[in-house]
Amino acid sequence: MSGTNNIISCPACNTSLTLRGKALTRALTCKNCGVYFRTGSWNKEQEKFQIPYTFEPALPIGAKGEIGGFIYEVMGVVIKKERKYKYSWREYLIFNRHRGYAFLSEYDGHWNMVWPVDSDPRASLFPGGFYEDGQRFQLYQKYSADVAYARGEFFFDVVDMTASTRNEEYINPPHFFALESSDDSMLWCKGEYIQRNAIADIFSVPLEKLPRSVGLGYTQPASGSFSISSLVISLIVLILATFVIQYIISARSADENIFHRDFTSADFKDQKFVATTPFHLNGGPQSIQINIHVPVDNDWFFSEFALVNETTGEEYNFTKEVEYYHGYDYEDGGSYYWSEGGTTAEAYISRLPDGTYHVNIYPAFGTTVTGFDIAIWRDVPSRLNVLWTIIGLAIFPVIYIIWAKSREKGRWADSDYSPYE
Amino acid sequence: MSLHTRITCPGCQAQHTLRLRLTGRFICPYCRAQAVVDGIAQDASRPLITAAPMPDDLSFVQIGTTGVLDGAPFEVIGRIRLQLRNDYKNFWCAVRKEGSGFWMVESFGSFAVYNGAWQPYTDLASKLRSNQTIPLPDGPVTGQYVERCEGLALLGELLPWSIVEPGWFVVQGSKGARTAFFMTKPNVGGIHYLLGKKVPVENLKLANTLPWNEWN
Amino acid sequence: MNLNDLKGLKYYLIYALALLAFFTYSGMVGWKWFNPTKTERERSERANGTHGRSYIYHK
Structure with missing residues (x-):
């Protein structure tokens, strides 16, 4: 081929072929007989493949699609077969005259776009990988392969180059770097996972014509449309916001003592209950907290309580028990002190409307105790809500991270360099 | 001249x-x-030499393309196209207003600029291999590929360029944005190289290029 | 963290903001969640009465 003559004859069947890639095309297959040959003079051998030429690639040669604002055309497709484990995948050569060439590789229905980069991306190394732009890329596989089938035009001798190069792939889903090296060349490519339906949209191919995705692609993000670090950062920010809100709530809460008194058996006279003096709640719904202290010692105290809204007649009934026991156990020639229970109890009643209230107390005493101490506080912030809120915020991230880590482990099942083994 | x-x-x-x-x-x-x-x-006293026709390779740069490099406008006035086995290199010769020139090298949408003249490479030729450190006076580069030049086409006005026949080996090395381009022919004429830098095409502000989606 | 990440997290963030709003509201009205103090509410026959209980919930 010379000059602007972009027509070439097949050396096998003499069919006249017009080169779509013009002078860029360095190897091609004949549209008539399927034989693979080079346009240059260095190698006049013809290649025939075992897979029949009637094989229909998922993306037809000549299909066009827009990627990153540039129209790419499918120039050629190869099926590559790995030498050691004998698995196969498909690589489409796509081209845009302003951006050069790139590849779309497909394995098990998972797609990656791969494009050459100008320089070695390895900013710093660690055992089994490297960092690029702060991102950690870990060795996933090393392999050699052969072309089992080719169709279309190629800007390099894809058969010879595939056979003569060694490959390494380093992943940080959805991105990866691939190094293709031989004695004569060293080419770094960068890749990115592309969703199957995006490929169908880009090249206007019915989705059902593309191979179905199986399992998790080796560069497919284990997480969805966000990174785990973003999720963790979001959680931290939300937890900080929770503490800030709690601080504000605590600062503006009255947390005011509105009743405090010691009761003894003398206060009951002939009645079975005592009542507190009335107290007022105003300023909107709020809580009260009742703290009971009973000096029990190897004894118990039980009481029913009725918080009565004197304005509406509404009653809030609850019970509290206070018991405290302690002593020594003698075992194996030694003595062990033990204790259980305590001398205080606390009741918290939420969302009480404005009004005048009092508390009726119906105590039942044990054997020795005869009195107790009651303190009532109003507008008391509940610190326990902070804990529940944090749990509520963390449930999704925790479950998600466990799930993503498990998927991540599965991704490496096919790798000889799994960090999980 | x-x-x-x-x-x-x-x-x-x-x-x-x-x-x-x-x-x-x-x-x-x-x-x-x-x-x-x-x-x-050339005049009538010397035999007429005709250059090989320039292959059409879908490059979007053409003679007459203009651009800006480091603030100075330039225009493309010549082209040398190297056909390598598995690649190609378009050396576009660009001239600034005051007459100084440089090479704007393009291959598959990747651009580099070589400002200086060809320099002799004095270290061992065996170091000109891929994935090898190639020592140069102002810092080493790493070999990226060794390729045989199978075809060479010339057009327009060109800076000095001594090699006009195919059959030479080319070696490209780079480190970061620095890049070096070596040409050598075993047993003939030594090894020379150009030193330059890779440039994102957007930085060159190219105009009068072939239309965006032209695909003939 | 970028805009795409925020878009991907939108349902979680909506849930989280709703939870924080509920947390804030609860703090404002003194609502303790999962309150261990179990109360039985009933209406007394005597608004200012002292013994209107018909049933006491024993824990």
């Missing part, structure tokens, strides 16, 4: 005015006759 010199094409008698301060070669765009060879104008 130098800036503003008027020459007559020995093939078709067309008149041309040189735009480089130092023109190495001039290939008539009408008849492909080499009007200037190794800095000397």
